[in-house]
Structures are given as C-alpha cells and as structure tokens.
Amino acid sequence: MKLGSNFYTRADVVLIAQDLLGKKLVTNFGLKITSGIIVETEAYAGITDRACHAYNGKFTQRTKIMYQKGGVAYVYLCYGMHHLFNIVTNVQGIPHAVLIRAVEPNEGIEWMLKRRNMGEVKPNLTSGPGSLSKAFGISSEHSGVDLQNNKIWVEDIGVNVGSNQIIKSARVGVAYAKQDALLPYRFRIKNNAFTSKAK
DNA sequence: AAGAGGATGCCCT
DNA sequence: GGGCATCCTCTTC
Numbered sequence: 599m600k601l602g603s604n605f606y607t608r609a610d611v612v613l614i615a616q617d618l619l620g621k622k623l624v625t626n627f628g629l630k631i632t633s634g635i636i637v638e639t640e641a642y643a644g645i646t647d648r649a650c651h652a653y654n655g656k657f658t659q660r661t662k663i664m665y666q667k668g669g670v671a672y673v674y675l676c677y678g679m680h681h682l683f684n685i686v687t688n689v690q691g692i693p694h695a696v697l698i699r700a701v702e703p704n705e706g707i708e709w710m711l712k713r714r715n716m717g718e719v720k721p722n723l724t725s726g727p728g729s730l731s732k733a734f735g736i737s738s739e740h741s742g743v744d745l746q747n748n749k750i751w752v753e754d755i756g757v758n759v760g761s762n763q764i765i766k767s768a769r770v771g772v773a774y775a776k777q778d779a780l781l782p783y784r785f786r787i788k789n790n791a792f793t794s795k796a797k
Numbered sequence: 798a799a800g801a802g803g804a805t806g807c808c809c810t
Numbered sequence: 811g812g813g814c815a816t817c818c819t820c821t822t823c
Contacts, residue, residue, distance in 0.1 A: 651804085658819075659819080659820095674819090675803095676804065676818095677802090677803060677805050677806085677815080677817085678815075678817035678818065679805080679816055680805050682804060697804055699804085727804065727805075728804095728806060729805090771803085771804055771805070772804065774803090798822100798823085799821105799822090800823100802818105802819095803817105805815105806814105807813100807814090808812105808814090809812090809813085
C-alpha cells in the first residue's frame with residue numbers, strides 16, 4: 599500500500615532514509631508504469647547540514663520545494679544533465695530530504711531499458727541517482743509533485759530491512775560540506791547488486 | 798549580465 | 811581509471 603503523508607512528516611530524516619530501504623518506488627507517466635525496490639538512500643538534514651541545499655536557511659527558486667510539507671518530490675538538475683530525485687520530509691518549513699540513489703528494477707523494465715537506451719538489464723540500469731531518474735522518467739519538471747497522487751509514489755510491500763542489513767557510510771560527492779561530509783547518512787542494503795558503486 | 802561550479806555517469810583508454 | 815559532457819542555478823559585479 600502507498601505510504602501516507604504521516605510517513606514523510608516524521609522529524610527524523612536519518613530514520614526515514616533507512617525506512618525507505620525495501621520500499622517500492624513507482625512512477626506512472628502516460629500509462630507507462632515502472633517500479634523498483636529502493637536499495638540506497640542518503641539523508642539531507644536541513645539548515646544545519648552543510649551538504650544540504652537548504653543549509654543555513656538558503657531559500658531560492660530551486661530549494662523552496664524542500665520547505666514544503668513532507669511527501670513531495672524534490673528534483674533538480676546536476677552537472678547539466680542528471681535529474682536527481684529526492685523526497686522531502688518533515689513538516690512544512692523544515693527543509694529535510696532523502697536522495698534516492700539506487701533501486702532494484704521490478705515492473706516496467708521494458709520502459710526503463712528504452713529510456714536508458716540499453717538492451718539488457720545490468721546493475722547500472724537503475725544504480726546511481728541520475729540513472730534511476732532517467733529509467734523512471736523523472737525529471738526536474740516533477741519537482742514539487744505530491745507523492746499521494748498517481749504519478750510518483752512509494753509503496754510499503756511488507757519488507758522490513760533490519761538494521762544489521764544496512765551499510766552506513768559517508769555521502770557521495772559532498773566534500774565541500776567540510777565536517778558534515780563525514781556524517782554516516784548514506785544507507786545501502788547489504789549485498790545488493792543494484793546499489794551504486796561510486797566511492 | 799555574466800561566470801563558476803555542481804547530491805554524476807559515460808565513454809574511452 | 812580518468813577526462814569530459816552540458817546547462818541550470820546562484821552569486822557577484
């Protein structure tokens with residue numbers, strides 16, 4: 599069943615990032631349904647987190663989405679070509695978000711292969727935030743989309759990933775965040791082939 | 798108004 | 811394993 603608003607509005611983004619492991623991400627664009635199991639996430643903890651786009655209360659055209667009530671998509675363009683998909687958490691006014699870094703493909707693999715220009719399923723089909731967004735058809739135009747609607751949502755499929763099954767490590771590509779770059783806010787399911795390889 | 802750089806991934810060795 | 815693609819966003823002049 600679809601995760602409700604109260605899943606996302608909880609205060610602990612680090613906990614939510616781990617809770618999202620084993621859940622099913624679904625997109626439905628033009629009747630092209632694609633879904634996959636979330637296997638890797640990163641937490642971005644608001645105005646005190648130097649790696650977070652909303653660090654120090656930064657509020658711009660782009661980051662204003664992060665201040666919305668938890669349960670909407672925050673998608674932005676990175677390096678001019680990659681659309682990175684995040685889920686906003688916490689109550690309105692507190693800019694927390696979880697970056698979805700990798701999923702294990704489930705339904706609609708044909709659409710994923712087509713969108714990615716690939717002929718067969720390989721781990722990198724949906725590993726890495728840019729790759730999975732492309733495979734699922736998510737782009738920056740979806741920033742602000744409510745996950746209670748029928749375009750993008752997350753389902754609980756009854757899988758509970760135990761703490762001993764989760765690898766915790768530092769986030770990727772945030773060296774500029776100084777001391778916060780070392781926070782163990784990256785979460786991966788142990789021994790899963792579809793987690794991203796970067797660093 | 799313009800410039801720098803970025804929660805990356807590909808393609809080539 | 812390293813360089814480069816590619817363009818939007820934000821900062822600063």
